[in-house]
Amino acid sequence: MHRMHHAFADTENDPHSPKYDESIFKMMWKTKTIYSKIASGQEIPEKRFTEGVPKWEFFDRFARSWPSRLFWGAAYVGVYYLFATEIWLWALLPMQFLFSPIHGAIINWFAHKYGYRNYEVKDTSRNFLPFDFLMMGESYHNNHHKYGSRPNFGGIRWHEIDPTYQVIKLLNALRIIQIKDQKEIQLPREIKKKQAA
Numbered sequence: 001m002h003r004m005h006h007a008f009a010d011t012e013n014d015p016h017s018p019k020y021d022e023s024i025f026k027m028m029w030k031t032k033t034i035y036s037k038i039a040s041g042q043e044i045p046e047k048r049f050t051e052g053v054p055k056w057e058f059f060d061r062f063a064r065s066w067p068s069r070l071f072w073g074a075a076y077v078g079v080y081y082l083f084a085t086e087i088w089l090w091a092l093l094p095m096q097f098l099f100s101p102i103h104g105a106i107i108n109w110f111a112h113k114y115g116y117r118n119y120e121v122k123d124t125s126r127n128f129l130p131f132d133f134l135m136m137g138e139s140y141h142n143n144h145h146k147y148g149s150r151p152n153f154g155g156i157r158w159h160e161i162d163p164t165y166q167v168i169k170l171l172n173a174l175r176i177i178q179i180k181d182q183k184e185i186q187l188p189r190e191i192k193k194k195q196a197a
């Protein structure tokens with residue numbers, strides 16, 4: 001679905017674009033609907049979108065099952081039970097359950113509406129935050145749409161530090177993961193020119 005977003009960004013075929021939905025909730029619901037269809041096999045995406053994507057069918061089925069959902073739900077409640085010092089903190093719990101879609105919606109909605117642009121690309125992507133500690137670097141969305149396969153979303157302007165990329169570099173150094181194309185670590189030539197200017 002994410003590859004579809006890149007290929008069709010801000011066109012009718014984009015699975016999520018603020019250009020085609022009048023509210024963030026409608027966009028989230030559309031995203032959820034398409035996600036469920038792909039996950040359940042009701043909708044088969046074009047081959048180019050699934051090629052090379054690792055498939056862990058057993059794990060996916062387990063992760064999406066109700067026992068697993070209930071386990072995580074109970075684990076969140078447990079953390080609140082142990083650590084919530086005030087009663088009103090419990091009001092945050094529903095948000096906790098929905099963290100992943102909320103995170104997605106913030107990027108897919110706001111980073112396609114507000115912020116600044118380093119690149120004039122064909123879609124509406126923007127860098128939502130100049131210092132992105134809240135979204136762990138994913139807010140540098142205009143950079144990401146320009147160079148989709150760069151592991152570092154930041155690094156174009158001096159203030160754009162991508163925290164997740166620091167984790168990626170650490171995991172790479174520890175040989176837990178391997179950054180596929182070592183050249184990706186080097187900045188594309190165009191960026192170097194931009195930084196020098």
Ligand SMILES: [Zn+2]
Nearest residue numbers: 005125141145
């Ligand atoms: Zn996007």
Ligand SMILES: [Zn+2]
Nearest residue numbers: 002006144148
């Ligand atoms: Zn992307």
